[in-house]
Amino acid sequence: MLMGYSLGDIGSIMAMQGFAGLSLFSVFLLMALGLAIIFGQMGVINMAHGEFMILGAYVTYMTSQVFTTYLPSLFAIYFFVAVVLAFCVAGALGMLVEWALIRHLYRRPLDTLLATWGLSLILQQVYRSVFGAREVGVDQPEWMMGAASMTDTIQIPINGLIVMALTAVISVFVFLLIYWMGWGKRVRAVMSNRAMAGAVGIDTEFVDRVTFGIGCGIAGVAGSAFTMIGSTSPTAGQLYIVDTFLVVVFGGAQSLLGTIASAFTISQARSTMEFFLSGSMAQVIVLLTVVGILMLRPQGLFVLKVRR
Amino acid sequence: MATDAMLKVTDLHAGYGQSEVLHGLNFSVAPAEIVVVVGRNGMGKTTLMKSLIGMVPVRTGTIELGGTDVAHMKTFQRVVKGIAFVPQGRMIFSNMTVRENIETGLFAHNTPTVPPDIYTLFPVLQEMKARRGGNLSGGQQQMLAIARALATDPKVLLLDEPTEGIQPSIILELARTLKRIRDERGLSIVASEQVLSFALDIADRVLVLEGGNIVHEDARADVDEEKVARYLAV
Numbered sequence: 001m002l003m004g005y006s007l008g009d010i011g012s013i014m015a016m017q018g019f020a021g022l023s024l025f026s027v028f029l030l031m032a033l034g035l036a037i038i039f040g041q042m043g044v045i046n047m048a049h050g051e052f053m054i055l056g057a058y059v060t061y062m063t064s065q066v067f068t069t070y071l072p073s074l075f076a077i078y079f080f081v082a083v084v085l086a087f088c089v090a091g092a093l094g095m096l097v098e099w100a101l102i103r104h105l106y107r108r109p110l111d112t113l114l115a116t117w118g119l120s121l122i123l124q125q126v127y128r129s130v131f132g133a134r135e136v137g138v139d140q141p142e143w144m145m146g147a148a149s150m151t152d153t154i155q156i157p158i159n160g161l162i163v164m165a166l167t168a169v170i171s172v173f174v175f176l177l178i179y180w181m182g183w184g185k186r187v188r189a190v191m192s193n194r195a196m197a198g199a200v201g202i203d204t205e206f207v208d209r210v211t212f213g214i215g216c217g218i219a220g221v222a223g224s225a226f227t228m229i230g231s232t233s234p235t236a237g238q239l240y241i242v243d244t245f246l247v248v249v250f251g252g253a254q255s256l257l258g259t260i261a262s263a264f265t266i267s268q269a270r271s272t273m274e275f276f277l278s279g280s281m282a283q284v285i286v287l288l289t290v291v292g293i294l295m296l297r298p299q300g301l302f303v304l305k306v307r308r
Numbered sequence: 309m310a311t312d313a314m315l316k317v318t319d320l321h322a323g324y325g326q327s328e329v330l331h332g333l334n335f336s337v338a339p340a341e342i343v344v345v346v347g348r349n350g351m352g353k354t355t356l357m358k359s360l361i362g363m364v365p366v367r368t369g370t371i372e373l374g375g376t377d378v379a380h381m382k383t384f385q386r387v388v389k390g391i392a393f394v395p396q397g398r399m400i401f402s403n404m405t406v407r408e409n410i411e412t413g414l415f416a417h418n419t420p421t422v423p424p425d426i427y428t429l430f431p432v433l434q435e436m437k438a439r440r441g442g443n444l445s446g447g448q449q450q451m452l453a454i455a456r457a458l459a460t461d462p463k464v465l466l467l468d469e470p471t472e473g474i475q476p477s478i479i480l481e482l483a484r485t486l487k488r489i490r491d492e493r494g495l496s497i498v499a500s501e502q503v504l505s506f507a508l509d510i511a512d513r514v515l516v517l518e519g520g521n522i523v524h525e526d527a528r529a530d531v532d533e534e535k536v537a538r539y540l541a542v
Contacts, residue, residue, distance in 0.1 A: 182411075182415070185404070185408055185411055185412055185415075186412070186415060188401065188403065188404055188408075189401050189404065189412045191403075192401035192402060192403055192404065193399050193401060195363050195383075195399075196395065196399040196401070197401075197412070198362070198363075198382070198383035198384050198387075199361050199362075199363065199383055199384075199387065199392075199393040199395065200387065200392075200393075200412045200413045200415075200416070200456055200457070200459075200460060201384050201387035201388055201413060201415055201416025201417075201460050202384055202412065202415055203382075203384045204384065205382075
C-alpha cells in the first residue's frame with residue numbers, strides 16, 4: 001500500500017522530509033523577515049533581496065576559503081565568523097543602496113520595483129564576473145557534517161540543526177528589536193505614519209536606512225544558512241525571491257507572526273510533497289493553494305484588528 | 309513684542325508643486341500666548357500649520373523659533389528645537405498602544421520615561437495605556453495626540469483644527485486643558501480653527517486667514533465678533 005512504503009516508513013519519511021522542510025523553512029523565514037520589515041516600513045519591494053542572500057552565501061564561501069588557507073586550525077568555527085561577516089557585508093551594501101538609490105524613489109513603488117530588479121541583474125553579473133558562473137559549494141567542518149540518529153530509520157543532519165538554531169536566534173532578535181526595544185517604537189511609528197513620525201521628532205530617513213540595512217543583513221545571514229542546504233551560484237537568489245514574496249504576502253505584510261506561520265506552512269508543504277511528487281508539481285500545488293487562500297483572505301493570515 | 313517673540317514668522321511663502329498657497333505671512337507669537345488662526349476651508353490654515361512643522365516645504369521666508377531660523381530644517385529637527393504638532397485628524401499610530409504612542413515623542417530629547425505630569429493632565433490615558441491607539445474614541449485620540457506632542461517637551465505647540473469631529477462637551481474640556489497647559493508650562497500655542505466660539509474661548513489673539521494672506525488681526529479683548537464671524541461665513 002501507499003506506493004510500496006510501509007506505514008512505519010511513511011512515518012520516518014514524513015519526519016525526515018519534515019526536517020528537510022525545516023531547513024528550507026529557516027532560509028525562507030530569514031529571507032522573509034528581511035523582506036517583510038523592509039516592505040512593511042517603507043513599502044519598498046526589494047527585487048534584489050535574493051541577491052543580498054547570495055552575497056551572504058559568497059561571503060560564507062570566501063570565509064571558508066580564507067580559513068582553509070590561513071587558519072586551518074580554526075576551521076571548525078569558521079561558520080559563525082561567516083554569519084557575522086555575511087550580516088555586516090550585506091547590511092552595509094543595503095545601507096549604501098538605500099542611500100544611493102532607494103531613498104530617491106519612495107512613494108514610487110513601480111520605479112523601486114524596476115530599480116531593484118536592475119540592481120539584482122547588476123549584482124548577478126558582478127557575482128558572475130568575480131566568482132565565475134559555476135556553482136560553488138562550501139566545505140563544512142567535520143562536526144557539522146554528520147547526522148544524529150533519532151531512531152533506526154530517522155536521521156537528522158547536524159548542519160540543519162545549526163541552521164535552525166541560527167534562525168531561531170535571529171527571529172527572537174528581530175522580535176525584541178521591533179516589539180521591545182526603543183528602536184522598534186521608531187520603526188512602528190514610521191510604518192504607521194511616516195509624516196507624523198517625523199512630526200514627533202523621529203529621524204525617519206535614518207530609521208529607513210538602518211531598517212533597510214538590517215533587512216539586507218538578515219538576507220545575508222539567510223545566505224550563510226543557504227550554503228548548508230544548496231550550492232551557491234550567481235542566479236540562485238532568483239529561485240528564492242518568488243517563494244519569499246509568497247511567504248510575505250501569505251502571512252500578512254504587517255505581521256511577523258504571520259510571516260513565521262506562512263514560511264512554516266509553505267516550506268513544509270513543499271518539502272513533504274516533493275518526496276512523493278516531482279518538485280514542480282509540489283510547487284504548483286502550493287502556489288494554487290496559496291492563491292486560493294489569498295482570494296478568500298486577501299489581507300493574509302494574520303492581521304491586527306484596529307480601527308483605522 | 310517682536311524682539312522677545314517665541315515664534316516669529318516673516319514673509320512666509322509655501323505651497324504644493326506649482327501652486328502657492330501662502331503668499332507672504334507675517335506674524336509672531338509671544339511666550340505663553342495662545343494665537344488662533346481662523347478662516348474658511350481652503351484658505352491655507354492647514355498649509356500654514358504644515359509649513360511651520362515642515363511637512364510642506366517653505367519657498368521663501370523665515371520661521372524663527374526663539375531666535376533660530378528653522379524654516380529649512382527637517383521636520384524632526386524642528387521638533388528637537390521645540391515645535392510640536394497635533395495634526396488635523398489626530399494621526400494616532402493606530403497599531404501602537406496608548407503608552408507607546410506617547411513614548412514616540414520621547415525620542416526628541418531621549419527622555420527615558422513618560423513624565424508623570426502628562427498623565428496628570430490626561431488621567432484617561434493612564435487608564436487606557438495598554439489599549440491600541442486606533443481603538444480610542446475621537447476625543448480620547450485628541451488627548452493622546454496632545455500628550456504625544458507634549459512628550460517632546462515643546463516651546464510652541466501647533467494644533468490643526470483640534471475640535472474637528474469631537475463632541476461639544478469634550479470641546480469645552482479641550483479648551484480648559486489647553487489653557488491649563490499654557491499656564492502650567494508657559495508654552496506658546498498656535499491653533500487653527502473654524503469653530504469661532506472655541507477660538508474666542510482660548511485665544512489671546514485671533515488672526516484671520518483668507519486666500520493665503522492674513523487679512524485681519526485682533527487681540528481677544530478687541531475682537532469684533534460679528535466681523536470675524538463674517539470672514540467665516542460661507
